[in-house]
Amino acid sequence: MASRDYLFYELTNSICRHCLNKVEAKIIIQQGQVYLLKNCLTHGQEQVLISTDVNYYEKCRQFLKPGDLPKQFNTEIKKGCPFDCGLCPDHEQHSCVSLIEITERCNLTCPICYANSSPMQGRHKSLAEIETMLDLIVANEGQPDVVQLSGGEPTIHPQLFEILDLAKQRPIRHLMLNTNGIKIAQDRELVKKLATYAPGFEIYLQFDTLSPQVWRQLRGIDLSEIKQQALAHLNEFNLSTTLVATVQKGLNTQEIGPLLEFALSQPAVRGITFQPVQVAGRLGQFNPLQHRVTLSEIRTAILEQSALFSSEDLIPVPCHPDAITMGYALKLEEEVIPLTRLFVPEELLATVGNTITFEQIPELKQKIYNLFNTSASVETASETLRSIMCCLPKIDVPNLKYENLFRVIIMQFYDAYNFDVRGVKKSCVHIVQTDGRIIPFDTMNLFYR
Ligand code: SF4
């Protein structure tokens, strides 16, 4: 009797990449890789690679925790997911990161831009509109975890500091500015003033490559010097910064390790986020069939290209395991210590959402005591360090500050190729609208722009 040449593993709903209608999709395992096998009655069958690492894919099934609810939902269920965004009552996760696009304009015209921004595109949002969006986040979240001011390019908004003041007047735990860094590089006084918004304020700096040629391909011009100058200013004022690298297969996949090492070498940089290109908006020369990259390929590249982490350090985030991988390290003066491995998964799952004390991690305790020569008296730990370890047990660590924590995140957004309704319902990165909706990043760029 003939058998299938694959293992039928799970069933889900996806969308057809041609008509964007909802279609049934099998998750299959074939020759050591995981695929979505979609079936559109109009456009036929399509097979999309979603993971190159079956073990890790299966591990994601074990890293689950119940979703956290927002204080309110914003739309009704009428047409079914993903056509009721949002957030509709069927959504499974609150807004961990809320984006406010304060302008549609940008001082770049990147060949790849999910928002299709450029210098003449769209307009700046008014202060009244921005206040409405900030209030909406607070109504949904109470104390929002992370609010990112985004765009377009937010630093070109003429009322940037008034907007920052409005945000700071609200109970937002972490405020971030999502920027390409051009103004940060050009205007030292701007950075000096931005630094006055810390603590609880960070820069999320686009940083894709160390190669002039790759800058030209991804962003249209060589931004090497601009990024170096931007980092010089951020380091000068010790303004906490996360580098964010958009990854395209065959273009900068060989730079993943070097980018991580570079991030570690920058005093103000607290982490790096790798994001596969989402097939949405302006795509330039991007060919989805050749250039899409999966989360698992980036994870493997980190393990192969950098000595910092081993497999046990890069784990699924329990609230959205298929789309977010994280790894933490302690960044000390002369040493970087991988941190995630100190939690065995069983303990991790048992303690998610709780606080575990320093005493419960003997290996870590010994290392820190040796390195810092600290006394055994437990000082008050930094609130920031306690709260920043997304979805992990909060750690009570004396004598360490936020700047000692280094975080690597791989964050994948769904597009019309890898779309999976199971995952999109867990999306925790949401874009706030002026009309009262809060829309997941993934579906926003596919259906709602
Ligand atoms: S993605 Fe979330 S908010 Fe949007 S329709 Fe689905 S469940 Fe509702």
Ligand code: SF4
């Ligand atoms: S990707 Fe970012 S920097 Fe580039 S055009 Fe779009 S908004 Fe501007």
